[in-house]
Amino acid sequence: MRTVAVVGASLAGLSAARSLRKRGYDGRLVLIGDEPHRPYDRPPLSKEFLTGAVGEADLALERDDEDLAAEWVLGTRATGLERTERAIRLADGSRMRADGVVLATGAAARTLPGSEGLAGVHVLRTLDDARALRDELARGGRLVVIGGGFIGAEVASTAYALGLDVTVVEAAPTPLAGPLGEVMGGIVSALHADHGVRLLCGVGVKGLSGERRVDAVLLEDGRGVPADTVVVGVGARPCVDWLEGSGVELDNGVKCGADGRTSLAGVVAVGDCANWYDPYTGTHRRVEHWTGALERPDAAVATLLAYGATEPGVPRPPYFWSDQYGVKIQFVGHAAGADSVTVEDGATDDRSFLAVYRRAGRPVAVLGMNQPRLFTRWRKQLTAAAP
Amino acid sequence: MMIPACRLADLPRGEAHRLDIDPPVSVFHTDDGELFAIDDTCTHQDASLADGWLEGCEVECPLHASKFDLRTGAVDAPPAKLPVRTHEVVVEDGMIYVRVSTRAPNLPPCVASRLAKGPA
Numbered sequence A: 001m002r003t004v005a006v007v008g009a010s011l012a013g014l015s016a017a018r019s020l021r022k023r024g025y026d027g028r029l030v031l032i033g034d035e036p037h038r039p040y041d042r043p044p045l046s047k048e049f050l051t052g053a054v055g056e057a058d059l060a061l062e063r064d065d066e067d068l069a070a071e072w073v074l075g076t077r078a079t080g081l082e083r084t085e086r087a088i089r090l091a092d093g094s095r096m097r098a099d100g101v102v103l104a105t106g107a108a109a110r111t112l113p114g115s116e117g118l119a120g121v122h123v124l125r126t127l128d129d130a131r132a133l134r135d136e137l138a139r140g141g142r143l144v145v146i147g148g149g150f151i152g153a154e155v156a157s158t159a160y161a162l163g164l165d166v167t168v169v170e171a172a173p174t175p176l177a178g179p180l181g182e183v184m185g186g187i188v189s190a191l192h193a194d195h196g197v198r199l200l201c202g203v204g205v206k207g208l209s210g211e212r213r214v215d216a217v218l219l220e221d222g223r224g225v226p227a228d229t230v231v232v233g234v235g236a237r238p239c240v241d242w243l244e245g246s247g248v249e250l251d252n253g254v255k256c257g258a259d260g261r262t263s264l265a266g267v268v269a270v271g272d273c274a275n276w277y278d279p280y281t282g283t284h285r286r287v288e289h290w291t292g293a294l295e296r297p298d299a300a301v302a303t304l305l306a307y308g309a310t311e312p313g314v315p316r317p318p319y320f321w322s323d324q325y326g327v328k329i330q331f332v333g334h335a336a337g338a339d340s341v342t343v344e345d346g347a348t349d350d351r352s353f354l355a356v357y358r359r360a361g362r363p364v365a366v367l368g369m370n371q372p373r374l375f376t377r378w379r380k381q382l383t384a385a386a387p
Numbered sequence B: 001m002m003i004p005a006c007r008l009a010d011l012p013r014g015e016a017h018r019l020d021i022d023p024p025v026s027v028f029h030t031d032d033g034e035l036f037a038i039d040d041t042c043t044h045q046d047a048s049l050a051d052g053w054l055e056g057c058e059v060e061c062p063l064h065a066s067k068f069d070l071r072t073g074a075v076d077a078p079p080a081k082l083p084v085r086t087h088e089v090v091v092e093d094g095m096i097y098v099r100v101s102t103r104a105p106n107l108p109p110c111v112a113s114r115l116a117k118g119p120a
Ligand SMILES: Cc1cc2nc3c(=O)[nH]c(=O)nc-3n(C[C@H](O)[C@H](O)[C@H](O)COP(=O)(O)OP(=O)(O)OC[C@H]3O[C@@H](n4cnc5c(N)ncnc54)[C@H](O)[C@@H]3O)c2cc1C
Pocket: A007, A008, A009, A010, A011, A012, A013, A032, A033, A034, A035, A042, A043, A044, A045, A046, A076, A077, A078, A079, A104, A105, A106, A107, A108, A124, A125, A126, A151, A239, A242, A270, A271, A272, A273, A287, A288, A289, A290, A291, A293, A319, A320, A321, A322, A323
């Protein structure tokens, strides 16, 4: 293999590049990214970066002394992949042939139809998004967050700390019920009320009002919530449009095996754009978490370098964290298949506890609030018990 | 400075013991029976590495998965970028002692600023 191209220069792309070098690949390595920035860390964008506690230099994912001997093609979008020559077409009209391709284009924030061109309306995915939102939040006033998922909740928590008047609107009856289940979703989202942040659940958003700048969020029940700033936190969609017609099978992202292999030889997918086969559940899952984007590229790179002749190791169960209102939330495993959830330590009222999800008596997921030590032990146990 | 940590018999393999000095230091007893001491605070944010995941000669931070090598203090991958200090461990008469390094620690910004302000 003489040339490997990594498309998407963020956490998963960087991890793949590192893994290639660590595994002894010494050929040409090209990283292509449509953002002008070197790889940076996204989690702080909804947390410390918005408050100003960390600056742009702190977001860098690379170490100062790090040199991957790679060519960086930044600020340039990949627009197509030609299957026969595994050539990548770029927006500047150029074309690059590669022996191996790592797809790491991540996901993009979903927007609210009809909000285009209205000032004061934000999404949060990129550094540029975060810069704009940070400047807006610094003006204070009333913030309405549409979507009570993790990003929405973190923005609400950060804005509350900055002294804004915050309302969260969530279409589902309970926020976070998808990832955490009804009961625990309710307990975690009770953090909003603890801090006087209004949470309106079970009501959809009809639209936004305002001439040039947003002034209210209109709800489907006819209410209007006055707003100076709106953050739309309604999830992300995988950035795979550019792969249409390439022969790479797409289905909620790039469909791939547990080892990252796609339907095209010599092409693997990693990170938020990848819909991995999950041996735990026997289904494909797109896991949009930081730790997966960091760890799983190594398996995909091993597949790529071995021309597919590897047995994938069993990945650790998916893990993520969130920080809201000063509380550390950690979750590992799969809540979806659970038939019971019990609090094993601490008390939910104290917002310091550990809860275990079980299926037919066997632990399948663990949630911790402010319990890093116990959580780590349970995470170990869950990993050891995995198939 | 030699600081007594705990009795060797009280620190099972696979466990860590944190010394509440400033900044805190932790002693790790690996599954292979080796002892190591490193700064307890992750260099990324305020997390205790004694709460982390010990595997071989590495401890994984309990929050964001950066791994530190107990032998060298080196960190493997982001989000942490700086190593932790390592300290010498001495066992005498069944007691574990730590000789704390005189180098400057790499504390995360949030902790460093708190320490700079002095005790609250
Ligand atoms: C605000 C925020 C907070 C988060 N907080 C947490 C948290 O607390 N805990 C947690 O576990 N996870 C968190 N996450 C999720 C985590 O950041 C993601 O899972 C991770 O960034 C995924 O990495 P990735 O490299 O797969 O994708 P991305 O980080 O999305 O990177 C993909 C890159 O590819 C580029 N790209 C897209 N299309 C093209 C193209 N056609 N050509 C070239 N380049 C392209 C994109 O511009 C982008 O730079 C958070 C995410 C956000 C946005």
